[in-house]
Amino acid sequence: MNLPTFLGGVHPPEGKSLTENKPVETLRPTDVREFIYPMGLHIGAPCSPLVKKGDAVLAGQKIGDTDAFVSAPKYSAVSGTVKAVEPRMVYTGAMEMCVVVESDGKYTPAPSLHEALGRKPTPADYVKLIREAGIVGSGGACFPTHVKLSPPKDKPIKHIIVNSAECEPFLNCDNRLMIENPDEVLKGLEFVLEVFPEAEGVIAIENNKTEAIATMTSHNKNPRIKVMPLQVKYPQGAEKMLIWSVTGKEVPLVPALPADVGCIVLNTRTAWQIWAAIEKGLPVHERIITVTGDAIVEPKNLLVPLGLNMRDLIHECGGFTEEPVKVISGGPMMGIAMRSIDVPVVKGTSGILALTKKSAYLAEESACIRCGKCVEVCPMHLEPTSLDHAVRRRDYAEFEALGGMNCIECGSCAYTCPASRHLVQSYKDGKATVTANRRKAAAEAKAKAEAK
Numbered sequence: 001m002n003l004p005t006f007l008g009g010v011h012p013p014e015g016k017s018l019t020e021n022k023p024v025e026t027l028r029p030t031d032v033r034e035f036i037y038p039m040g041l042h043i044g045a046p047c048s049p050l051v052k053k054g055d056a057v058l059a060g061q062k063i064g065d066t067d068a069f070v071s072a073p074k075y076s077a078v079s080g081t082v083k084a085v086e087p088r089m090v091y092t093g094a095m096e097m098c099v100v101v102e103s104d105g106k107y108t109p110a111p112s113l114h115e116a117l118g119r120k121p122t123p124a125d126y127v128k129l130i131r132e133a134g135i136v137g138s139g140g141a142c143f144p145t146h147v148k149l150s151p152p153k154d155k156p157i158k159h160i161i162v163n164s165a166e167c168e169p170f171l172n173c174d175n176r177l178m179i180e181n182p183d184e185v186l187k188g189l190e191f192v193l194e195v196f197p198e199a200e201g202v203i204a205i206e207n208n209k210t211e212a213i214a215t216m217t218s219h220n221k222n223p224r225i226k227v228m229p230l231q232v233k234y235p236q237g238a239e240k241m242l243i244w245s246v247t248g249k250e251v252p253l254v255p256a257l258p259a260d261v262g263c264i265v266l267n268t269r270t271a272w273q274i275w276a277a278i279e280k281g282l283p284v285h286e287r288i289i290t291v292t293g294d295a296i297v298e299p300k301n302l303l304v305p306l307g308l309n310m311r312d313l314i315h316e317c318g319g320f321t322e323e324p325v326k327v328i329s330g331g332p333m334m335g336i337a338m339r340s341i342d343v344p345v346v347k348g349t350s351g352i353l354a355l356t357k358k359s360a361y362l363a364e365e366s367a368c369i370r371c372g373k374c375v376e377v378c379p380m381h382l383e384p385t386s387l388d389h390a391v392r393r394r395d396y397a398e399f400e401a402l403g404g405m406n407c408i409e410c411g412s413c414a415y416t417c418p419a420s421r422h423l424v425q426s427y428k429d430g431k432a433t434v435t436a437n438r439r440k441a442a443a444e445a446k447a448k449a450e451a452k
């Protein structure tokens with residue numbers, strides 16, 4: 001049977017067998033230690049700290065927020081005392097303003113979101129409650145979910161798609177969540193369908209997750225929801241590819257959004273979080289993380305409190321088999337190689353992948369041989385080699401003209417390139433420079449207008 005898919009893409013080694021059959025284990029340290037909460041690391045405005053050094057906090061207490069619509073508040077996962085409010089290093093290697101909480105090991109709970117609301121939420125409260133709970137996409141970019149659920153009135157929503165493709169190699173957190181908590185994921189989607197009564201719900205899963213497909217199918221009793229197996233191909237879980245595979249609709253290029261073709265895409269963990277916020281009054285304060293790779297003694301899926309040091313997760317998995325040459329936050333295709341493992345787990349941490357020299361071997365970059373393989377696999381139908389040349393010439397106008405801002409940084413081109421060109425670094429540079437130039441031009445235009 002030909003399962004739905006998209007054009008382009010690649011088939012990297014899956015690496016899932018290390019943890020796909022490992023039930024989620026809970027790691028909840030009860031000794032006194034630091035938990036670190038960055039005020040940014042989501043799309044939109046960073047939060048301002050709501051606490052100061054010396055303040056007592058409870059588990060599930062809000063510690064950061066802002067009035068900006070595009071943002072999401074931050075919560076402490078532990079009870080204890082605020083030790084500092086200061087910049088700390090995060091997984092990107094950058095320094096971010098953080099609230100540092102010294103835990104007391106007791107996890108004394110704060111009042112639930114329901115208590116603050118004063119009653120059980122109704123569908124009219126859902127989107128507000130989702131914002132209040134700090135729910136963002138859990139796949140890495142951390143786009144605030146309440147923003148997705150507030151499309152313009154002239155964009156009717158027909159499909160709510162739960163992105164359970166989990167196409168990134170090595171990761172199994174969504175897979176395990178569907179196997180172990182199918183009813184909560186389904187209920188989270190049902191809550192969203194109450195907000196969009198005209199929409200159908202789709203749980204889209206790559207066909208290599210047979211147990212998850214069977215579990216979700218047997219637990220689903222809602223005729224408005226269907227479970228849809230998809231072909232196994234990377235990057236099946238990228239938003240635009242997923243929408244194409246599920247609906248056959250193409251999301252127009254930047255700045256168009258899924259709502260322009262009547263779709264909203266949510267992560268599997270996001271659906272679970274929506275259930276937790278609406279049913280239990282819980283904010284985002286923990287998540288499942290796959291800790292894996294050939295440099296990890298015992299790869300596992302762990303449920304951990306946010307803010308915990310990544311080194312503690314690796315320790316829980318028996319430490320390193322040998323000194324890894326690369327430790328990645330996320331998976332091998334779209335993850336970020338970390339300078340240090342002494343950084344906190346955040347809402348977007350889906351995995352920690354530690355690789356030995358043998359498996360992380362990187363060939364040296366050589367000249368482009370114009371083979372065109374990168375063009376064949378690009379799911380956004382770009383010309384990766386031309387984009388790369390434009391950036392290396394510092395011709396950012398050309399990069400923009402070639403559609404470089406539409407690159408989703410999936411890495412399919414780099415994966416297939418026989419010359420091992422560092423293509424994704426090139427596009428990241430191109431996109432960052434174009435964005436900075438646009439901001440500078442807008443600020444100059446504003447200053448000029450104000451001077452008149």
Ligand code: SF4
Nearest residue numbers: 368369371372374417
């Ligand atoms: S795949 Fe690599 S070598 Fe081939 S055209 Fe693209 S950049 Fe050049």
Ligand code: SF4
Nearest residue numbers: 378407408410411413
């Ligand atoms: S150019 Fe961008 S979107 Fe296309 S394959 Fe490369 S990384 Fe992916």
